[in-house]
Amino acid sequence: MSLSPRIVQRLEEISDRHAEIESLLGDPEVVSNHESFSSLSREYSELQPVVTAYERIRTIEDEIEEAEELLQEEDEDLRTLARETIEELRPSLNDALEGIELLLVPSDPDDKANVFLEIRAGTGGEEAALFVADLAKMYEKYATLKGWNAKLVSKRPASQGGLKEAVFRISGQDVFAKLKFEAGTHRVQRIPQTESQGRIHTSACTVAILPEIEELTEVELNVADLRIDTFRASGAGGQHVNKTDSAVRITHMPSGTVAECQEERSQHQNKDRAMALLKSKILSEQRRAQEKERTEDRKLQVGSGDRSERIRTYNFPQGRLTDHRVQLTLYKLDEVMEGALDQVVEPLVKERQADLLRGMKDEVD
Numbered sequence: 001m002s003l004s005p006r007i008v009q010r011l012e013e014i015s016d017r018h019a020e021i022e023s024l025l026g027d028p029e030v031v032s033n034h035e036s037f038s039s040l041s042r043e044y045s046e047l048q049p050v051v052t053a054y055e056r057i058r059t060i061e062d063e064i065e066e067a068e069e070l071l072q073e074e075d076e077d078l079r080t081l082a083r084e085t086i087e088e089l090r091p092s093l094n095d096a097l098e099g100i101e102l103l104l105v106p107s108d109p110d111d112k113a114n115v116f117l118e119i120r121a122g123t124g125g126e127e128a129a130l131f132v133a134d135l136a137k138m139y140e141k142y143a144t145l146k147g148w149n150a151k152l153v154s155k156r157p158a159s160q161g162g163l164k165e166a167v168f169r170i171s172g173q174d175v176f177a178k179l180k181f182e183a184g185t186h187r188v189q190r191i192p193q194t195e196s197q198g199r200i201h202t203s204a205c206t207v208a209i210l211p212e213i214e215e216l217t218e219v220e221l222n223v224a225d226l227r228i229d230t231f232r233a234s235g236a237g238g239q240h241v242n243k244t245d246s247a248v249r250i251t252h253m254p255s256g257t258v259a260e261c262q263e264e265r266s267q268h269q270n271k272d273r274a275m276a277l278l279k280s281k282i283l284s285e286q287r288r289a290q291e292k293e294r295t296e297d298r299k300l301q302v303g304s305g306d307r308s309e310r311i312r313t314y315n316f317p318q319g320r321l322t323d324h325r326v327q328l329t330l331y332k333l334d335e336v337m338e339g340a341l342d343q344v345v346e347p348l349v350k351e352r353q354a355d356l357l358r359g360m361k362d363e364v365d
Contacts, residue, residue: 003057003097010104011054018047053100060093105356111177113211116153116277117168122185124203129162131188131314132205134337136166139182141339148172153273154247154262167260167277169212176211181348183209184311191317200317204310210280221279227251228271233262248274257281312344326351 003011021044024030030037063085070082119135121128143150149171156164170179187204195201230245247262248270259278261270313322319333326347330336336344 003100007101007104011050011100014047014050015054018044018051021047050100050103053096053103057093057096057100060089060096064089064093101357102353105353108177108180110180110211110213112174113176113213114169114171115176115179115212116208116210116280117170117179117182118208118210119163119166120206120208121158121162121164122204122206124188124201126158126160126162127188127190127192127201128203128205129158129164130160130192131186131203132158132163132166133161134188135186135205135207136163136168138337138339138341139168139170139179142341143170143172143339145339146172146175146178148175152263153277154260169273169277171212176209178342178345178349179209180211181311181345181352182207187310187313189313189315189317210277210284212276212280213283221252221282225252225254227253230267231262246270250274250278252278252282255282255285257285323348 021040024040025037025044030040067082067085067089070078073079073082117139119132119139121132124131140150151169151171153167153169155166158164185204185206187202189200189202191198192201227250229249229251231247231249232245233247246265246267247260248267249258249260250271251258257278259274259281261273261277264270264273311323311325313320313324314333314337315322316333319331321330321333321336321344322328323344328344328347330343332340332343
């Protein structure tokens with residue numbers, strides 16, 4: 001395994017830039033400019049892992065080259081030592097080459113973002129609504145295992161204990177990086193409790209993952225284009241039910257985009273949260289349209305995240321989960337529904353990285 005000339009050129013450019021920044025960070029004028037110093041420090045930190053990995057590769061290559069020169073010596077002991085050294089270094093070099101290629105794969109700018117997670121019942125009536133409730137519990141448990149905070153933003157109960165819709169805000173480290181692969185259609189196959197003849201029914205839910213984007217202030221919405229409705233939050237009853245119209249629904253009339261929040265304590269808080277969700281939806285749709293234009297000639301294997309895309313099947317009678325994007329089949333459905341979702345997510349992350357790497361090689365070779 002070896003690096004292509006174009007990738008080597010890119011690595012040299014990164015090394016030169018890293019050295020340049022290191023020099024600038026010692027300049028008193030730069031140090032006195034807080035904004036410039038912070039920006040350069042951040043860039044320096046981002047380049048450091050690539051530079052360190054490239055230096056290690058060059059060191060290993062130098063050691064192999066020295067050992068190969070010893071193969072020309074007359075002393076048999078020296079030649080034996082050289083061969084052993086080369087055999088030991090080759091695997092390390094291949095690992096380092098593979099690792100640095102992954103470091104060069106472009107990262108998603110939203111990977112560190114918090115998310116709004118929306119689950120909606122699709123085909124299947126009440127059974128689909130029950131599955132929305134099951135998926136909501138699964139994602140809450142996954143968030144707990146990851147040390148994230150999952151807060152319910154809104155929900156629409158169904159008649160038999162399920163949910164027509166559930167929206168969460170999930171915050172924590174690298175939330176979008178893990179959950180972005182959940183966007184799409186989730187199909188469930190199981191025997192409903194009301195099914196007397198034991199027949200398996202198929203229903204579906206759709207999941208949307210929207211990054212809570214920091215630059216939401218850049219999304220300008222015309223107040224005249226918004227319809228703001230208030231209503232009473234839904235609940236199971238009891239002393240804690242909000243008896244005022246504190247829940248808020250905002251509709252962006254030109255696009256038909258709707259966002260609502262009913263779980264905060266006040267109407268003002270619900271309005272702020274609903275507005276943030278609305279802006280995230282609109283900005284995500286704009287980005288998706290731009291990405292579609294850029295990638296019309298090459299569709300990533302893991303998928304586009306379009307909710308019309310059937311991404312996964314949950315077969316309860318067989319205890320089987322299948323992710324159709326990476327042909328992954330696990331007979332651990334109970335574990336996954338209890339929040340052990342990493343065993344599904346990690347293969348998707350690796351496939352995405354591999355596909356981006358293939359695309360990067362196509363562009364540079």
